[in-house]
Amino acid sequence: MHVHLVDGTYELFRHYFVVPSAKDVQGREMGAVRGVLNSMLSLIDGGATHLAVATDHVVESFRNQMWQGYKTAEGVEPELLAQFGPLEAALGAMGVVVLPMVEFEADDGLAAGAAKAAADARVDRVLICTPDKDLAQCVSGSRVVQYDRRANVVRDEAGVVEKFGVPPASIPDYLGLVGDAADGYPGLPGWGAKSASAVLARFGRLERIPERAADWGLTVRAGAKLAATLAEYKELARLFRDLATLRTDAPVFGSVDELRWTGPHPEFFDLCAALDAGSLFKRAQAIAERRT
Numbered sequence: 001m002h003v004h005l006v007d008g009t010y011e012l013f014r015h016y017f018v019v020p021s022a023k024d025v026q027g028r029e030m031g032a033v034r035g036v037l038n039s040m041l042s043l044i045d046g047g048a049t050h051l052a053v054a055t056d057h058v059v060e061s062f063r064n065q066m067w068q069g070y071k072t073a074e075g076v077e078p079e080l081l082a083q084f085g086p087l088e089a090a091l092g093a094m095g096v097v098v099l100p101m102v103e104f105e106a107d108d109g110l111a112a113g114a115a116k117a118a119a120d121a122r123v124d125r126v127l128i129c130t131p132d133k134d135l136a137q138c139v140s141g142s143r144v145v146q147y148d149r150r151a152n153v154v155r156d157e158a159g160v161v162e163k164f165g166v167p168p169a170s171i172p173d174y175l176g177l178v179g180d181a182a183d184g185y186p187g188l189p190g191w192g193a194k195s196a197s198a199v200l201a202r203f204g205r206l207e208r209i210p211e212r213a214a215d216w217g218l219t220v221r222a223g224a225k226l227a228a229t230l231a232e233y234k235e236l237a238r239l240f241r242d243l244a245t246l247r248t249d250a251p252v253f254g255s256v257d258e259l260r261w262t263g264p265h266p267e268f269f270d271l272c273a274a275l276d277a278g279s280l281f282k283r284a285q286a287i288a289e290r291r292t
Contacts, residue, residue, distance in 0.1 A: 001049070001050060001123050001124055001256070002047075002049070002050065002123075002124060002126075003051070003113075003125070003126045003127070003256055004043060004050065004052075004127050004147075005051070005114055005117070005126065005127070005128050005129060006043070006051060006052070006053045006129040006130070007053075007107070007110060007128075007130035007132060008054055008055035008087065008088075008091070009056045009084075010106075010131070010132065011036045011053075012032050012033075012055075012080070012083060012087055013032075013080065014150070015031070015032040015039070016032035016035075016077070016079075016083070018035075019032065019034070019035040022034050022277075024086075024275045024276055025273070025274055025275075025276050026274075029082070029083070030083060030086060030275050032087070033083050033086050034275060034277050034280065036091075037087075037090055037091070037094060038280065038283075040053065040096055041094075041280070041283055043129075044287055050256055050260050052096070052097040052099055052252070052253060054098075054099040054100075054101060054107075054109030054113065055084060055087065055088055055098060055099070055106055055109075056084070056101055056105055056106045057084065057100035057101055057102050058101070058102045059072060059076070059081075060072055060073065061101070061103060061104055061105045061108075062104070063105070063183075066239065067184070067185055067239065067243055069185060070184045070243065071182070071183050071184040089271065090268075090275070092265075093264065093265050093267045093271045094264050094265075094284055095261050095263055095265055096261060097253060097258060099113060099250075099251075099252050099253070104250040107134050107135060107246055108250040110135055110246075111135065111137075111138050111246035111247065111248050112246075112247065112249060112250040114138045114144055116252055117259075118140065118144050120255075120256050123256060124143070125144075125145065126144045126145070127145055129148075129149055130146065130147075130148070131151070133171070133180070134171070134175070134180070134246060136155070136163075136168055136171045137168050137171035137172055137244075137245070137246060138168065138246065139156060139159075139160050139168045140157060141157050142156040142157070145159075146159075146160075165193075165194075165200075166200045166201050166204075169204070170201075170204050170205070171244070172241045172244040172245040173200055173204070173206050174196050175240065175241065175243075176206060176237045176238065176239075176240040176241030176242075176244060177195075177199075177200070177230075177237060177240075178191055178192060178193055180243075180244065183244075185243055188230065188233050188236065188237055188240075189229055189233075190222065190226055191229065191230075195221065195222075195226055198218055198220055199216060199218065199220065199226075202216070202218065206234070206237055206238060211227060213227040262288070263284065263285070263287075263288030263291070264281065264284040264285060264288065269281050
């Protein structure tokens with residue numbers, strides 16, 4: 001059994017900026033919703049049997065209380081924000097399990113879902129469908145992997161090391177040093193991807209990095225300055241690491257059995273009619289019929 005966990009927020013943003021405009025019968029923009037629904041049907045038609053989609057039902061999360069500059073809904077197109085609710089409703093009607101995050105983020109939902117699925121011995125592989133570097137921390141061997149559907153790239157644990165220079169367990173520490181502009185925290189002055197990966201590849205965790213660069217046993221450019229910066233901003237680095245650490249206690253599904261796609265629900269017909277997308281219902285129904 002393979003379990004696909006999809007970053008619905010990423011998918012909605014991606015489709016909003018690439019698909020043509022499409023209005024529902026009330027004249028509301030729903031192009032991104034229609035795009036994501038078609039994308040999920042393609043995933044199912046390609047063989048996915050068990051899947052769930054995590055969304056940021058509310059953009060702000062508990063992390064906004066931890067760091068004032070953390071990402072918010074400010075600056076996001078209202079036309080895009082307005083499609084989150086309809087997307088969740090449409091996915092549910094299509095028979096896809098939705099994990100709408102409120103206090104947590106969609107990334108936490110993916111992390112929690114991956115942990116839950118991996119704990120089931122019947123699951124051969126968990127595919128976390130997102131290119132977001134945060135989720136690299138959830139990768140485990142070749143059983144829990146990241147799947148960038150757009151680039152058609154599957155990244156296992158060796159792939160994480162190849163890309164970031166550190167294993168999955170060190171990704172939060174890595175982000176604590178280099179920051180994550182997309183999430184709104186800057187990292188430490190002077191620390192970049194090369195220096196962070198070189199140091200963490202040897203020491204793994206922030207607390208294990210010696211205070212003196214001379215004790216690193218590495219040739220790192222401006223090592224003494226980086227060591228001084230880490231000493232000065234040690235607590236800030238730990239805060240950023242905490243921001244980057246995904247929570248596996250987010251509310252998700254009870255059993256992977258709940259994730260099995262068995263076809264659209266009856267209400268999907270009326271919903272597709274409201275979206276002015278009757279072809280979506282026909283496509284979902286045809287895929288379901290081929291599965292039986």
